[in-house]
Amino acid sequence: MLAALLFLGLPSMLLAQTDCLSCHADKTMQDAAGHSVGVDADTFHASIHGSLSCTDCHTSIKQYPHPDKLTPVKCAACHADQATGLGGSVHASVSAQPCTSCHGDAHSIFPKTDARSAVYPLNIPRTCGTCHSDPALAKKYGLQNVYSVYMDSIHGYAVSKEGLLVAANCMSCHGSHHILSHKDPQSPTFKTNIPNTCGTCHGGVMAEYASGVHGKAVAGGNLAAPVCSDCHTAHAILQPTLADFRMQSTPICGSCHKGRFATYQDTFHSQLGLLGGYVETARCWDCHGAHNILPESDPNSPVNPANLIKTCGRCHADANASFVKYQPHANPRNRKLNPPLFYTRFFMNLLLWSVLGFFSLHTLLWFIRAKREQGKAGPAEEEKHD
Amino acid sequence: MTDETSNVPAEQPEGQPRANDQPQAGGKEKYYVRFTLAQRYLHVVLFSSFLGLAATGLPMRFSDNTTARFFARMVGGFGAILFFHKFCAVVLTLAFLYHLKDIFTRSVVHREKGIFWGPTSMVPNWKDVQDVIGHLRWFVGMGPKPQFERYAYWEKFDYWAVFWGMIVIGFSGYAMWFAPFFARFLPGWALNAVLVIHGEEALLAILFIFSIHFVNTHLRPDSFPMDMVIFTGKETDEEFRKKRTLEYERLAAQGKLEARIGDKPVYWWENFARVVGFTAILIGLLLLVLTLIGYFGTA
Numbered sequence: 001m002l003a004a005l006l007f008l009g010l011p012s013m014l015l016a017q018t019d020c021l022s023c024h025a026d027k028t029m030q031d032a033a034g035h036s037v038g039v040d041a042d043t044f045h046a047s048i049h050g051s052l053s054c055t056d057c058h059t060s061i062k063q064y065p066h067p068d069k070l071t072p073v074k075c076a077a078c079h080a081d082q083a084t085g086l087g088g089s090v091h092a093s094v095s096a097q098p099c100t101s102c103h104g105d106a107h108s109i110f111p112k113t114d115a116r117s118a119v120y121p122l123n124i125p126r127t128c129g130t131c132h133s134d135p136a137l138a139k140k141y142g143l144q145n146v147y148s149v150y151m152d153s154i155h156g157y158a159v160s161k162e163g164l165l166v167a168a169n170c171m172s173c174h175g176s177h178h179i180l181s182h183k184d185p186q187s188p189t190f191k192t193n194i195p196n197t198c199g200t201c202h203g204g205v206m207a208e209y210a211s212g213v214h215g216k217a218v219a220g221g222n223l224a225a226p227v228c229s230d231c232h233t234a235h236a237i238l239q240p241t242l243a244d245f246r247m248q249s250t251p252i253c254g255s256c257h258k259g260r261f262a263t264y265q266d267t268f269h270s271q272l273g274l275l276g277g278y279v280e281t282a283r284c285w286d287c288h289g290a291h292n293i294l295p296e297s298d299p300n301s302p303v304n305p306a307n308l309i310k311t312c313g314r315c316h317a318d319a320n321a322s323f324v325k326y327q328p329h330a331n332p333r334n335r336k337l338n339p340p341l342f343y344t345r346f347f348m349n350l351l352l353w354s355v356l357g358f359f360s361l362h363t364l365l366w367f368i369r370a371k372r373e374q375g376k377a378g379p380a381e382e383e384k385h386d
Numbered sequence: 387m388t389d390e391t392s393n394v395p396a397e398q399p400e401g402q403p404r405a406n407d408q409p410q411a412g413g414k415e416k417y418y419v420r421f422t423l424a425q426r427y428l429h430v431v432l433f434s435s436f437l438g439l440a441a442t443g444l445p446m447r448f449s450d451n452t453t454a455r456f457f458a459r460m461v462g463g464f465g466a467i468l469f470f471h472k473f474c475a476v477v478l479t480l481a482f483l484y485h486l487k488d489i490f491t492r493s494v495v496h497r498e499k500g501i502f503w504g505p506t507s508m509v510p511n512w513k514d515v516q517d518v519i520g521h522l523r524w525f526v527g528m529g530p531k532p533q534f535e536r537y538a539y540w541e542k543f544d545y546w547a548v549f550w551g552m553i554v555i556g557f558s559g560y561a562m563w564f565a566p567f568f569a570r571f572l573p574g575w576a577l578n579a580v581l582v583i584h585g586e587e588a589l590l591a592i593l594f595i596f597s598i599h600f601v602n603t604h605l606r607p608d609s610f611p612m613d614m615v616i617f618t619g620k621e622t623d624e625e626f627r628k629k630r631t632l633e634y635e636r637l638a639a640q641g642k643l644e645a646r647i648g649d650k651p652v653y654w655w656e657n658f659a660r661v662v663g664f665t666a667i668l669i670g671l672l673l674l675v676l677t678l679i680g681y682f683g684t685a
Binding site: 268273318327359 | 454562565576579
């Protein structure tokens with residue numbers, strides 16, 4: 001009390017926290033516009049900015065009493081790099097208080113390594129999700145509503161269920177302050193940058209990918225070739241051994257490899273796989289490999305003729321040289337590529353339609369005749385028998 | 387359908403009804419034995435396993451069809467579908483082997499006549515060719531109705547279609563089941579071909595049985611709604627004379643007709659058979675519709 005009186009007597013002195021808090025510790029305190037101006041002293045002291053004076057940020061306050069209307073706090077005064085990054089990002093124009101949208105209440109900001117921080121790795125999805133789970137917002141900016149699919153993904157699961165700090169959260173792929181559209185070549189989510197972005201964690205896979213046909217094609221500037229997210233999707237990434245992923249990814253390969261997909265669909269591998277249950281029949285990558293797909297001519301390719309017994313043998317224990325002559329992409333409709341198969345199908349169809357054709361006609365005529373006979377002779381015959 | 391041939395003396399057996407009974411011959415209708423109990427059971431085993439094979443095989447063949455996927459999911463996915471399919475296949479194979487053994491025993495061991503030739507044989511003969519033409523002529527009003535022996539040509543066709551079908555579908559099926567083993571003596575492309583053969587031949591079997599056989603044998607006006615003889619083993623004097631005039635006359639001439647007389651089928655047995663038979667026909671017709679949807683919907 002004495003201290004307070006003392007300071008009150010010195011209006012021109014710069015003010016210490018305690019001076020401000022003598023009023024602002026009242027958590028119900030509001031300004032003229034109805035915004036809360038109360039500060040939780042304990043939280044603030046514990047926060048990363050707890051050692052600063054109020055006036056370090058609220059620079060327009062020079063003395064007490066201070067004016068009603070203050071100039072907005074400029075975080076950029078200290079955090080210049082972050083501010084610059086944000087300025088050029090997709091979030092540049094989003095909010096009047098861009099920093100607190102993500103970092104939370106200015107008086108309770110914690111370092112990102114602190115579990116209380118809004119940008120602590122395990123909290124990031126929820127923080128971004130405050131806006132990015134809003135369908136109206138997603139529609140307004142033409143975005144996909146990604147929050148819920150991310151939370152159901154293998155990364156989301158690792159964050160929310162396993163609490164893995166190293167699991168990919170939004171920031172791991174998109175960055176933090178300088179977030180760019182995936183259409184921007186500088187963005188870590190731009191198509192050609194995606195392998196490196198994912199490779200930050202998945203280094204081994206990235207190296208394999210780079211040595212495969214898809215990696216080489218993308219590196220050579222062919223943007224039609226797939227990167228990680230084309231097969232695994234960006235946000236809804238599933239555990240690749242899950243039946244759902246095994247089911248969903250084959251049509252993804254097929255969206256480019258249309259001819260191969262069509263012939264695959266004619267096979268037992270595909271027919272059984274489509275019926276659900278446990279999907280253990282061969283899908284594309286079971287034979288071709290996933291990340292380091294190599295052309296058939298490459299001796300290291302699992303579909304190179306020399307490796308087929310081993311490749312097929314992973315499912316078919318007794319695979320032998322003749323067995324692997326089976327063509328997993330044979331096309332019975334193509335006479336030039338698969339003559340024996342073409343003629344087999346041709347003969348079977350001929351048999352099918354000639355038998356059915358003859359007997360359909362036969363049965364139809366018989367039916368009509370018998371019906372007519374029944375109508376005519378029926379009563380007469382009955383009389384005869386009685 | 388699977389009945390190779392059964393000639394007169396073999397027609398007696400069957401446990402339940404006593405055969406020669408004059409008292410019945412008086413007022414009520416006489417019944418004649420056509421199929422043995424074993425033959426009737428074989429037909430039941432045959433159509434049950436065939437329905438099972440069709441119901442589980444069609445979803446595999448038309449696996450991109452929603453009904454197929456729904457059904458597969460209901461029974462527990464493709465693992466269950468494949469299990470049931472193989473199970474029914476083994477049952478049908480055993481029935482087929484039993485039938486082969488039966489023919490062997492009757493023809494070779496018991497030296498029964500008329501299995502491979504003659505009027506009671508399942509083997510097609512010149513008369514069958516004449517009957518096809520004659521029957522077709524009669525359909526369009528260009529000639530008299532041909533008279534038939536023990537097995538008419540369409541019944542022989544039914545029999546051989548199933549016989550051939552079981553060999554072809556069975557062989558191609560086992561070739562897929564034990565592909566690495568079969569690959570030892572089959573060329574590589576044959577492993578591709580067996581799926582095509584299996585699928586097309588099965589499609590033929592399904593379409594044929596569920597439409598042609600159903601109508602020819604059960605749903606045609608003379609037998610509508612179901613020919614009970616394959617379930618009860620017996621038919622009335624009138625049916626016998628009308629449908630198999632030549633056999634009737636031959637037996638009468640040989641004086642063997644009396645030996646074929648059997649009891650009127652018991653009520654509960656006939657009704658039970660009706661329930662089983664109609665269930666089978668309804669399932670078959672449902673599968674026929676689904677097959678046509680699958681075939682023309684995805685072609």
